[in-house]
Amino acid sequence: MFDPSKLQMLENRLVKVYRHISKIARRQQITCFRVYDDDINEFPFSVDRYDDHVYVSEYTRPHGMDEENHELWLDSSLEVIAKVLEVPLGNIWVKQRQRKVSRQEQYEKVSFESHEVVVHEAGLKFKVNLSDYLDTGLFLDHRITRGMVRAASKDMKVLNLFCYTGSFSVYAAAGGASEVVSVDLSKTYLAWAEENMQLNDLKGNFQFVHADVLQYLDTLPADYFDLVVLDPPTFSNSKRMKEFLDIQRDHVSILNKVLHATKPGGVVYFSNNYRKFQLETEQIQASAIKDITGQTMPFDFQQKLIRKCFKITK
Incomplete structure (x- = not known):
């Protein structure tokens, strides 16, 4: 049964966290950030703010409520969120997700409402879709990593593998990259990446390649790219691959192929979301490997970030 008295717990938590996080966000001029992530057992969801909109993602796990009670619980929770974050209920979007969801499922359409808005990050614009997919198109946890790529991209040839909606590519182009190649198996996401580039009036040598990355790696020239972004799914068994x-099994082979295509002294930013991931450093043909997970941890994901991130120098 839904216990309305527990809503006060949620409100108290949100008030405390939101006051703290929104202050930091304002100071850093960030308008897209995480507010709450499964902090209280009775309220298993994450809450992300995207400018004037809020995206609530409910983790599906046994809750002991029938459908009617669950709806009442969710509606009441959303009212609390709307009140604390001071947004109209009509600007809150809700998704349900499994705790362990494959990257492929993450990218499958779950609705056809297509509510898209343009949001801002670090002076750049990005289209996010708050209704159709399990993810919006902009991974907030990589905000700092994107900034690192932007800072390092001046006059560089940049390769973005498993590029998704191209946010890293936009940052690289904004940083003055001489060439940006974005590769993904999804035509939908490649088109979205191109749209993000156009939203920012960025013009240059930008290529959007529709390919299976694992096969594409074998076609790359040696010693060509200065900077590579590699953010692959943990598992993928797409029919098109x-x-x-x-x-875990394939990262050594993938990284060595990527490094083969990277100039000496060039850098690969490699991240993934596998909780138990172990980098097999001895087998990777690099001159330096640095774990930068801590450095790339944004203020709104403290202690909650499960991904790993490495800076690998050829």
Whole structure:
């Protein structure tokens, strides 16, 4: 049964966290940030703010409520969120997700409402879709990593593999990259990446390549790119892929192929979301490997970030 008295717990938590986080966000001129992530057992969801909109993602797990009670619980929770964050209920979007969801499922359409808005990050514009997919198109936890790529991209040839909606590509172009190649298996996401680039009036040598990354790596010239972004799924068995991907099993092979295409002294930013991931450093043909997970941890994901991030120098 839904216990309305517990809503006060949620309100108290949100008030405390939002006051703290929104202050930091304002200071850093950030308008897209995480507010809450499964902080209280009775309220298993994450709450993200995207400018004037709020995206609530409910984790599906046993709650012991029938459908009617669950709806009442969710509606009441959303009212609390709307009140504390001072947004109209009509600007709150809700999704349900499994705790362990494959990257492929993450990208599958779950609705066809298509509510899209343009949001701002670090002076750049990005289209987010708050209704159709399990993810919006902009991973907030990589905000700092994107900034690192922007700062390092001046006059660089940049390769963005598994590029998704191209946010890293936009940052690289904004940083003055001489060439940006974005590769993904999804035509939908490549078109979205192009749209993000156009939203920012960025013009240059930008290529959007529709390909299976695992096969594409074998076509790359040696010693060509200065900077590579590699943010693969943990697992992927898309019907369009020739082989299925297991990042723990395959990362050495993938990284060595990427490094082959990277100039000496060039850098690969490699991240993934596998909780138990272990980098097999001895087998990677690099001159330096640095774990930058801590450095890339944004203020709104403290202690909650499960991804790993490495800076690998050829």
